[in-house]
Amino acid sequence: MSADNEQAREQLIDLAAQFYDQFELGEIPHMSVPTRTKNNIEYDEDKDVWVYGDRESTRSANSVRGARKLLKAVYTIEFLADQLEEDRSSTLRELYYLSESWDNKEAQFNDQDESNGLIEDLEIVSGVTREDFHMRPEESGATLMGPLHLREQTRRGEREIHCQEDVGEGGYQIPNNPDTIEFLGTDADFILAVETGGMRDRLVENGFDEEYNALIVHLKGQPARATRRITKRLHDELDLPVTVFADGDPWSYRIYGSVAYGSIKSAHLSEYLATPEAKYIGIQPADIVEYDLPTDPLSDSDINALESELEDPRFQTEYWEEQIELQLEIEKKSEQQSLASHGLDFVTDTYLPERLDAMGII
Amino acid sequence: MSADNEQAREQLIDLAAQFYDQFELGEIPHMSVPTRTKNNIEYDEDKDVWVYGDRESTRSANSVRGARKLLKAVYTIEFLADQLEEDRSSTLRELYYLSESWDNKEAQFNDQDESNGLIEDLEIVSGVTREDFHMRPEESGATLMGPLHLREQTRRGEREIHCQEDVGEGGYQIPNNPDTIEFLGTDADFILAVETGGMRDRLVENGFDEEYNALIVHLKGQPARATRRITKRLHDELDLPVTVFADGDPWSYRIYGSVAYGSIKSAHLSEYLATPEAKYIGIQPADIVEYDLPTDPLSDSDINALESELEDPRFQTEYWEEQIELQLEIEKKSEQQSLASHGLDFVTDTYLPERLDAMGII
Numbered sequence: 001m002s003a004d005n006e007q008a009r010e011q012l013i014d015l016a017a018q019f020y021d022q023f024e025l026g027e028i029p030h031m032s033v034p035t036r037t038k039n040n041i042e043y044d045e046d047k048d049v050w051v052y053g054d055r056e057s058t059r060s061a062n063s064v065r066g067a068r069k070l071l072k073a074v075y076t077i078e079f080l081a082d083q084l085e086e087d088r089s090s091t092l093r094e095l096y097y098l099s100e101s102w103d104n105k106e107a108q109f110n111d112q113d114e115s116n117g118l119i120e121d122l123e124i125v126s127g128v129t130r131e132d133f134h135m136r137p138e139e140s141g142a143t144l145m146g147p148l149h150l151r152e153q154t155r156r157g158e159r160e161i162h163c164q165e166d167v168g169e170g171g172y173q174i175p176n177n178p179d180t181i182e183f184l185g186t187d188a189d190f191i192l193a194v195e196t197g198g199m200r201d202r203l204v205e206n207g208f209d210e211e212y213n214a215l216i217v218h219l220k221g222q223p224a225r226a227t228r229r230i231t232k233r234l235h236d237e238l239d240l241p242v243t244v245f246a247d248g249d250p251w252s253y254r255i256y257g258s259v260a261y262g263s264i265k266s267a268h269l270s271e272y273l274a275t276p277e278a279k280y281i282g283i284q285p286a287d288i289v290e291y292d293l294p295t296d297p298l299s300d301s302d303i304n305a306l307e308s309e310l311e312d313p314r315f316q317t318e319y320w321e322e323q324i325e326l327q328l329e330i331e332k333k334s335e336q337q338s339l340a341s342h343g344l345d346f347v348t349d350t351y352l353p354e355r356l357d358a359m360g361i362i
Numbered sequence: 363m364s365a366d367n368e369q370a371r372e373q374l375i376d377l378a379a380q381f382y383d384q385f386e387l388g389e390i391p392h393m394s395v396p397t398r399t400k401n402n403i404e405y406d407e408d409k410d411v412w413v414y415g416d417r418e419s420t421r422s423a424n425s426v427r428g429a430r431k432l433l434k435a436v437y438t439i440e441f442l443a444d445q446l447e448e449d450r451s452s453t454l455r456e457l458y459y460l461s462e463s464w465d466n467k468e469a470q471f472n473d474q475d476e477s478n479g480l481i482e483d484l485e486i487v488s489g490v491t492r493e494d495f496h497m498r499p500e501e502s503g504a505t506l507m508g509p510l511h512l513r514e515q516t517r518r519g520e521r522e523i524h525c526q527e528d529v530g531e532g533g534y535q536i537p538n539n540p541d542t543i544e545f546l547g548t549d550a551d552f553i554l555a556v557e558t559g560g561m562r563d564r565l566v567e568n569g570f571d572e573e574y575n576a577l578i579v580h581l582k583g584q585p586a587r588a589t590r591r592i593t594k595r596l597h598d599e600l601d602l603p604v605t606v607f608a609d610g611d612p613w614s615y616r617i618y619g620s621v622a623y624g625s626i627k628s629a630h631l632s633e634y635l636a637t638p639e640a641k642y643i644g645i646q647p648a649d650i651v652e653y654d655l656p657t658d659p660l661s662d663s664d665i666n667a668l669e670s671e672l673e674d675p676r677f678q679t680e681y682w683e684e685q686i687e688l689q690l691e692i693e694k695k696s697e698q699q700s701l702a703s704h705g706l707d708f709v710t711d712t713y714l715p716e717r718l719d720a721m722g723i724i
Contacts, residue, residue: 088706089563089567090564090702090706091563091564091699093560093699093702094560094702094706097702097703098702098703098705101705136563138558138559138560152530152531155531155567155569156526156569156572159527159528159529159530161528161529164518166521166523167521167535168516168523168537169514169516169517169537170535170536170538171535172530172535173505173529173532173533173534173535174532175532176531176532176563180531197500198453198456198498201451201453201538202452202456205451207517207518210518294462335455337456337459340452340455340456340459340460341463342463343460343463344450344452
């Protein structure tokens, strides 16, 4: 067993051991977890990320319902400990189905929400991430293209891959757990995280990664944990500035937010997944005016989302207030691909260089 | 310009040349396309695929509306011909936005449905596929893992890739146009096309591709054109049997149908995309009973979809009628990951080997 697996396994077993200690002390077994609701979320000004506050919920065996929850937790801990010992992994859905094979009917999950929630509890209480439990997501699937040389530790041995020279036009497929990757070297000057596949393909076709030494990360809409994790690691370990290139609408600002600040649902992971230094490159509402982009009118739900962003501490900066208010004034939004109205090369010859220059990145 | 680009370009220009010929003959310029509706779809018994019937619609310049359509077609043909000459490519959305830069306002598209529809028209009339026009989809993103050695022609030169030895756990990312790939050799015995990411990852983790010499193609739900195209080419060129592994519900049978027979919307492409020899491995309704899988009840829309499949000529075989009727009788469906209820190795140690043996593939 690797040292990482060993450590994760020990932290899980420590959780179960607490129940034994509680029995010995004559206490009713229990487990405390931070309350995961909106009013127990605090914005950590120093780290620029969301974290949980002090409120806690307690799962206690003082009721049949509570006892059953702890029983399920113990069975799950045993499953995860075995999985780590065997260096295997599984999906959240497999865990749910697998519980049907457990000898104790009371320990089986009623639905997948229950098993998903328990994994989140264990993640928070043990301080071990889901990836380190070897729980895989159902889908990940984002890609990376650019001057990066890496070594991925796979079950079939190590693979050394250069993310331009050793991959096809589709790029390098980010694995479910990017902590299996070691960065061997890079000629990149910055990271460009791109929302849509169409724009990602445009940048690769135009050779933007080669000309500007950019690492192009495809976000694929709301980015998967693996995509956010590798972005953060590239930033922290290789000291690369991170820029986010998305559509010019409130939903895309949330995509930027999830890269930069994390989300309420995974506030316990902000320090693992979020890159607070990430900057928004565009499409900005100011770009819609400046570059005379084709637009669509804002819908009611767009307007609501923008107004709720104005109330969101993550967006309470001079920059975002100015942009969001401008957008509410012009009542328009533009997609990143609308830059094609000035020709297929406008984005790589004009728009991105101008924005990167204005942001002090090139 | 490559020979392929040259040929596609000529076929497009021939279309525009027809209008000149019509002018010379004193005819009103016009273009005929097969009617793309359900009642002009015929099942080609010999080829086992859907094709268009004899009904045609005519776009004629005898009205302002018709003349505008032909104008847009001519501008689009010019754009595509230039694109091929420069060996570039673009997305359908970029084409829509790009039309805003055209000098003639009348030639600009009103919305993306219009430009998408025109590209389909041109595909059908010219007999050139969208991929050969170099029009890319917005997203593709499926992957391949298994004993296949290939050469991909990229804009940055050729890349030789072995889809087990030269890739990470994420596998080889299929490019938007898989006709840029040349197969150099394979040790594979068959193709296993898998619906969900969770199951794809399970098979790769368990080393199923290595133990059974399988090429694992991730379908990602309803498969993209690129995924169907590479599956067909692997079948035709390497003589590999194709099996489809999906959830046991009517929506997944449609995924199988789109791999095997094509769809009404792209009937003009059936011979390019469909693999009529593809076989359904499961989850079959019979498996739900035989392997005692965890189930969910059929919803009303599931029942409607099953009943409509019974009416669908593609599913009018003894096999499918038996399975669909069994499912309507037991009123249950199961996901492929429900096999985990018998343990994480059941799918690779027991289920797939038994099914492949019963199908005569191993």
